[in-house]
Amino acid sequence: MNPTYAELxxxxxPFSVLRELPAKAVVPPAWQGLLGASAPDRIRLVIALWEQQYPHEFSTLLGVFRQHLVAVEVLAQDTKCSLLYVFKNPRGEYLHYLGQAPLAASQLPATLSGFPWPDRFLPFYTQLHNGWYEIVSHAVGLLPLEEILLLSEYEWGILEELDLPSTFSLTNVLGVFPSGAGGYLCWDFNAAVPAGLIWWDDEAPDEVDFWAILDEWSAMGIQDY
Structure with missing residues (x-):
């Protein structure tokens, strides 16, 4: 195993790097072509998977992939498989991201089923990855569905300083992307139409275009980490 990978x-x-179909772990069909591919072809194939599913939502991130993605590996962790993404940022530092295997629709957590998720959000988890994030910080990427934060379950000292509408409730705000710097990109379900929200631990929240910030923060995590 690559010494850099061993540190992970x-x-x-414990994990192993796969080069062929394993006896125990289940490799998603869309990933099986990666196992016998050359290193450059694995990069090309993974970029194509993202482009096929989210060419517009992740347009900036895809540009970063083309510039800075230097390796892709299929990992086996017991019976589970993940993709390891290795980036070389503009300062020459290596960053490692983990993309967990996509979920079947029947595997979506029941606790999240009551929310009116926007059409393009949950398919990320069933078509690409059940979470995609920087490994060391476990941040600057989308959390696995089972780790999505219901903000009302946490203490937020900033609440006492905020002048929020009476109709606003943290039980309807779910954090899906930790910035690693005290902010969470969230879906706000307080209105009829879900909206993007950045929830900060030390300042007032910001209403945002969810997909624009998701793309921007994902790219910045690699370029500016």
Whole structure:
């Protein structure tokens, strides 16, 4: 195993790099072509998967992929498979991202089923990855569905300083992307139409275009980390 990859066991636990179909772990069909591919072809194939599903929503991030993605590996962690993305940022530092295997529709957590998710959000988890994030920080990427934060379950000292509408409730705000710097990109379900919201731990929240910020923060996590 690449010595750099071996250091990741501190965060991921034991894993192996796959080059062929394993006996135990289940490799998603869309990933099976990666196993026998050359290193450059694995990069090309993964970029094509993202382009096929989210060419517009992740247009900036895809540009970063083309410039800075230097390796893709299929990992086996016991019976589960993930994709390891290795980026070389503009300062020459290596960053490692993990994309967990996509979920089947039947695997979506029941606790999230009551929310009116926008059409393009949950398909990321069933078509690409159940979470995609920087491994060391476990941030600057979309959390796995089972780790999405219901903000009302946490203490926020900033609440006492905010002048929020009486109709606003944290039970209807879910954090899906930790910035690693005290902010969460969230879906706000307080209105009839879900909206993007950045929830800060030390300042007033900001209403945002969810997909624009998701793309921007994802790209910045690699370029400016």
């Amino acid at each position: 066991t501190k965060y991921l636990g």
